[in-house]
Amino acid sequence: MERKQEVSKAVIQRLPRYYRNICELKAEGVQRISSRSLAERMGLTASQIRQDFNCFGGFGQQGYGYNIEKLMEELGSILGLSAGRTAILLGAGNLGRALLNNFDFEASGFRLLCAFDANPALVGQEFGGCEVRSSDTMPAFVAEHKPDVAVLTIPRGNAPDIARELVDQGIRGLWNFTGEDLHLGGLGVPVENVHLSDSLMTLCHLVSTTEE
Amino acid sequence: MERKQEVSKAVIQRLPRYYRNICELKAEGVQRISSRSLAERMGLTASQIRQDFNCFGGFGQQGYGYNIEKLMEELGSILGLSAGRTAILLGAGNLGRALLNNFDFEASGFRLLCAFDANPALVGQEFGGCEVRSSDTMPAFVAEHKPDVAVLTIPRGNAPDIARELVDQGIRGLWNFTGEDLHLGGLGVPVENVHLSDSLMTLCHLVSTTEE
DNA sequence: GAACTTTTGTTAAAATAATATCAATTCAAT
């Protein structure tokens, strides 16, 4: 599993999509696949797929292709999905609740321990099987349970302060929906900034330039 | 505004982030900014910013920098945010309602006309100022109002069929939350596939590899 | 089991993207 040299960010960002497609293939009952077939399915080149996989050591077989079962395990392991990581969610507003109710955290490698909100009306309620606790109790909870990552669905203004606080308390990653770009890479804490608006603006541009 | 040669996808995907930051600067009352300052703020290189902007014709001034007001207009125009585009939303389940209630479509260039759902209990209700209508009435509505894009927050299985139907009815773009990767580029219809799970899996990997 | 086909892993080449450099131009100060 040890990598000779740093794997490029471009490759890393393709891994979840590979994993998704392999899971689908497994669900379809497929046992093995060649880089060519997978490339066709995903709209990539076979060459790119082979090179991507080989960043982590070849797990294919010449003349045969890739075994779906094995490939899924390998990709899952590279992504760290079975590491039993834990998460908490901060901010049980509309967006936070939508995630609690709909999003399958387990499928992305995380067990959601609980949510926190400052609003007393929400404290004690449960969404998607996850209890909302008072924000006051967050530091003690983090100190005790040491969750790996925090999901930030709090209002934007609070984001930088809370992020710093969480890092001080030992959080190892942030899934950030606040709209504020956070960069804690310098502190060794990765952040995934989610900006739905960026995606929609890109679509707006694409629609505008696809005009005939 | 005419481009000499195709602007690379990498540049396009940075535009929304530029736009966001310029909006913030304007809100802060800043009147002008140099590529160096902006680079520092955004964690990029000044060179990259100048080259990106120059893809669309230089709108800076030597010895002065970029005028915030002008830059915002130019970027907004490139993104097509003022084109008065319209959207409909399909599927007023948890995710759909979360978008209706929380997401600022106008800020990303779209006026949301209405939502559609097959569930009679939801039809007639309003979320975020947007009315839910019966799915049955969707084709007639699209034929009459010709919305530019459709937001897909329907269950995954239906996605491909509905997408094709929408394209036949003249839809020009899809903002796809179904989890199913849609590729209608061949039909000249751009799609933005949103996969929150990809983002969280990437974070899982980053947390795992940032281990000391 | 020999010939043929498939397909990988690896190396090389091509294409793309990011960064550095610098002349030309503008602003600001005296």
Next chain:
DNA sequence: ATTGAATTGATATTATTTTAACAAAAGTTC
């Protein structure tokens, strides 16, 4: 006005990423 500092836009360079090519290995068929 003249000088000096700042900053762009363009070009050149470097780095990265993607694609192509192919020998080596495994499967398949007769």
